[in-house]
Amino acid sequence: MTPSEGARAGTGRELEMLDSLLALGGLVLLRDSVEWEGRSLLKALVKKSALCGEQVHILGCEVSEEEFREGFDSDINNRLVYHDFFRDPLNWSKTEEAFPGGPLGALRAMCKRTDPVPVTIALDSLSWLLLRLPCTTLCQALHAVSHQDSCPGDSSSVGKVSVLGLLHEELHGPGPVGALSSLAQTEVTLGGTTGQASAHILCRRPRQRPTDQTQWFSILPDFSLDLQEGLSVESQPYSDPHIPPVDPTTHLTFNLHLSKKEREARDSLILPFQFSSEKQQALLRPRPGQATSHIFYEPDAYDDLDQEDPDDDLDI
Amino acid sequence: MARERGQLVFLEGLKSAVDVVFQAQKEPHPLQFLREANAGNLKPLFEFVREALKPIDSGEARWTYPVLLVDDLSVLLSLGMGAVAVLDFIHYCRATVCWELKGNMVVLVHDSGDAEDEENDILLNGLSHQSHLILRAEGLATGFCRDVHGQLRILWRRPSQPTVHRDQSFTYQYKIQDKSVSFFAKGMSPAVL
Numbered sequence: 001m002t003p004s005e006g007a008r009a010g011t012g013r014e015l016e017m018l019d020s021l022l023a024l025g026g027l028v029l030l031r032d033s034v035e036w037e038g039r040s041l042l043k044a045l046v047k048k049s050a051l052c053g054e055q056v057h058i059l060g061c062e063v064s065e066e067e068f069r070e071g072f073d074s075d076i077n078n079r080l081v082y083h084d085f086f087r088d089p090l091n092w093s094k095t096e097e098a099f100p101g102g103p104l105g106a107l108r109a110m111c112k113r114t115d116p117v118p119v120t121i122a123l124d125s126l127s128w129l130l131l132r133l134p135c136t137t138l139c140q141a142l143h144a145v146s147h148q149d150s151c152p153g154d155s156s157s158v159g160k161v162s163v164l165g166l167l168h169e170e171l172h173g174p175g176p177v178g179a180l181s182s183l184a185q186t187e188v189t190l191g192g193t194t195g196q197a198s199a200h201i202l203c204r205r206p207r208q209r210p211t212d213q214t215q216w217f218s219i220l221p222d223f224s225l226d227l228q229e230g231l232s233v234e235s236q237p238y239s240d241p242h243i244p245p246v247d248p249t250t251h252l253t254f255n256l257h258l259s260k261k262e263r264e265a266r267d268s269l270i271l272p273f274q275f276s277s278e279k280q281q282a283l284l285r286p287r288p289g290q291a292t293s294h295i296f297y298e299p300d301a302y303d304d305l306d307q308e309d310p311d312d313d314l315d316i
Numbered sequence: 317m318a319r320e321r322g323q324l325v326f327l328e329g330l331k332s333a334v335d336v337v338f339q340a341q342k343e344p345h346p347l348q349f350l351r352e353a354n355a356g357n358l359k360p361l362f363e364f365v366r367e368a369l370k371p372i373d374s375g376e377a378r379w380t381y382p383v384l385l386v387d388d389l390s391v392l393l394s395l396g397m398g399a400v401a402v403l404d405f406i407h408y409c410r411a412t413v414c415w416e417l418k419g420n421m422v423v424l425v426h427d428s429g430d431a432e433d434e435e436n437d438i439l440l441n442g443l444s445h446q447s448h449l450i451l452r453a454e455g456l457a458t459g460f461c462r463d464v465h466g467q468l469r470i471l472w473r474r475p476s477q478p479t480v481h482r483d484q485s486f487t488y489q490y491k492i493q494d495k496s497v498s499f500f501a502k503g504m505s506p507a508v509l
Contacts, residue, residue, distance in 0.1 A: 034441060034444040034445060034450070034471075034473075035471070037445075037473055062445075062446065064411070064415040066415070067415075086407075086411060086415070087411050087415070088408075088411070089407070090357070090404060092357075092359050092362065092408060127445070131400050131403070131438075131442070132400060168441065168442075168445045170437070170441040171438055171441050171442055171445070
């Protein structure tokens with residue numbers, strides 16, 4: 001493969017990964033952690049959407065607009081529509097500069113668009129919204145925004161919508177995360193080993209089984225993706241290469257299996273409380289030569305020696 | 317000396333708390349939430365910070381690049397504020413100190429460790445996600461040592477700097493002395509070499 005072919009193949013794979021994340025539309029959940037931050041990947045996806053000619057809206061709550069735009073060239077920056085909720089998200093300055101209704105109002109306003117142009121909405125971050133809004137309200141708004149292109153009747157006039165939500169996993173319990181996960185068409189969980197980041201991508205295509213894959217990558221200073229070779233695996237069950245599989249059935253002090261003879265012996269055994277006709281006959285017929293048994297009894301002073309059956313329930 | 321020059325503004329929380337609880341206040345006090353049954357936010361405390369950072373009108377040179385030191389946020393949780401309210405306070409401080417005035421913030425928060433304090437975990441993780449640099453001071457796994465007081469894990473979270481490999485973390489061990497701290501690589505304390 002010539003260097004140029006290799007570069008094209010590399011770019012091709014990069015586009016494939018980004019394409020697969022953006023192609024489905026709907027809600028794309030980027031789950032990051034303190035150790036493996038996800039804003040860089042969010043910015044890479046924003047850049048890709050902008051380069052594809054989509055309308056890109058950013059709901060910026062966590063970082064300043066300058067910090068978010070850092071690293072993008074002017075071409076990309078000109079295409080981004082930035083809604084700033086960083087400076088005064090709770091309207092403490094009482095200047096009413098902020099969008100009325102706050103970030104939720106801005107998100108709901110995006111449900112009412114009628115453009116045929118595909119649009120990407122980046123939420124930085126979904127965690128910020130989830131900590132301050134009721135989960136149900138947020139989920140309803142997200143569902144309305146991300147599914148407006150699949151509403152019956154008017155679907156031809158509205159372009160595809162992708163909502164990219166950055167979610168910091170450690171901040172929320174399993175309930176809200178599960179609710180958001182069920183709304184998402186694509187989930188990307190960031191992780192990695194020392195020095196190398198990975199993305200576990202779970203795609204839910206309509207009427208198909210969900211697919212998952214793990215991709216190793218790094219993000220360059222201009223927010224393009226550099227995919228790493230070799231470690232990309234498809235739906236592999238996780239196995240730790242350092243621990244050899246141990247058979248727990250060795251060195252037991254009891255039998256887990258029966259041999260053929262033991263099995264036959266077990267099957268032919270009559271259970272002690274199973275009342276068969278042979279047993280009944282044996283009980284009724286006194287055995288020849290068997291002496292009657294004697295009971296030697298020394299009565300106490302208080303014993304009742306009445307032989308009659310006081311309860312009248314013995315069938316003798 | 318810094319205080320005399322107006323370079324240092326110090327809010328002594330404990331003393332200030334006594335003032336707000338035992339004396340009637342005309343204006344909103346930075347620690348107003350101590351008096352309120354359902355204090356929703358730390359807006360008065362933020363307004364105190366913002367006022368303290370305003371340039372003095374006396375004509376002296378303005379101080380540039382302020383530093384806000386907060387010691388420590390876990391106390392605010394213990395006093396009844398919710399984790400999100402404390403995060404909002406830090407958010408507004410960041411907007412003013414870091415973005416508007418191009419300064420820096422250093423915030424101390426305690427890790428509840430095994431104690432499973434949900435509010436503290438939300439505060440700690442929320443702060444970590446907002447931070448560009450995380451310093452984790454912890455004791456040695458092997459226990460107390462006279463010459464090595466603990467170890468410090470440093471985690472960079474600033475991905476846009478090309479010279480610093482992103483998500484790099486280092487671990488150093490340290491010994492606290494009278495007015496300074498000496499650092500050394502793990503296992504390299506002069507006492508054991």
